[in-house]
Amino acid sequence: MKRLGILLSGRGSNFEAIARSIEEGRLNAEIAVVISNRAEAPGIEIALARGLKAVHISSKGLDREAYDAQLVKELKENHVELVCLAGYMRMLSASFVREFPMRILNIHPSLLPAFPGLDAQHQAFEYGVKISGCTVHFVDEQLDHGPIVLQAHVPVLATDDSDTLAARILKEEHRIYSEAVAIVLNGRYRVEGRRVIEEV
């Protein structure tokens, strides 16, 4: 059974979606550990309630490298093969990324490369795009930048505000994150340049 490590800072609804996919037999994996950088992250309680291992690692007084070294230690001790970011609100250091080459996934609520960074749904809404969506990508050393595993699109409707748009995107996030994890765990893909090509 492939072992996942989840990093989150809040509720981590995408973590819950992955947990549900596993529970319902749609994803063949197990969640080895859930790690939060914030003690009060609801995702910790949710993980514990599901009987999962969940830990808070405080960043107090630690620089990024020192903090990320602790993350790496925790993940390795739990034999994590694939790291999934689920609303993890800290940049990962280059040395963390190098510890898990092409073994870290993130989900971002826009069709990257459009609208990287914070508040992507609001950015997209204000820009006036007619189509937005979400992206699961490998994490590299640049923000919201690594090779793309899956994307899903949603329409932006005349009646939308940025909250209704965000809700529509979130539904797609919950769907494609598990699908992307399955693709990566199954290894049925190759990478050419930046292109992740599924081998069916």
Next chain:
Amino acid sequence: MKRLGILLSGRGSNFEAIARSIEEGRLNAEIAVVISNRAEAPGIEIALARGLKAVHISSKGLDREAYDAQLVKELKENHVELVCLAGYMRMLSASFVREFPMRILNIHPSLLPAFPGLDAQHQAFEYGVKISGCTVHFVDEQLDHGPIVLQAHVPVLATDDSDTLAARILKEEHRIYSEAVAIVLNGRYRVEGRRVIEEV
């Protein structure tokens, strides 16, 4: 009947798509004039063969302002109400844009704001996006930047190269350009900030 002016530099397949929409009664407008900056643009012959007025305006020896003043003159003499760029490979000057405020449309073969500029389909392919598409937008003084009227998406398939992707996008371009022209001519929209909101 609302009068369109078309600017092109090559074949202008999006011009042909608009002409077909008019011919088949799907778009209530007429093409008043087709203007090319290149004498050898196939679009001129195609326009003439359709019985449309088509002219070449040479840019030889003219700076952008002087050239664009000639374009404006030709368009105004033909009582053009909406200018449609169809593969027009010159930047328009700010003074041209000011002559037709929110009355110039362009079509771009990507989901803007992703992949502005040349060779957008190839850019998207190399970036490894899983979803691309095309965008009809008002032209403002920045490249591929004005408020978006319509977008359409296409999938990027594992078997694609950038040519097959470009062909799939082009089919959507031919569909949505006429739709966007109809929306603008009908005036059933309002603009809030950058957002073009259709009023149905």
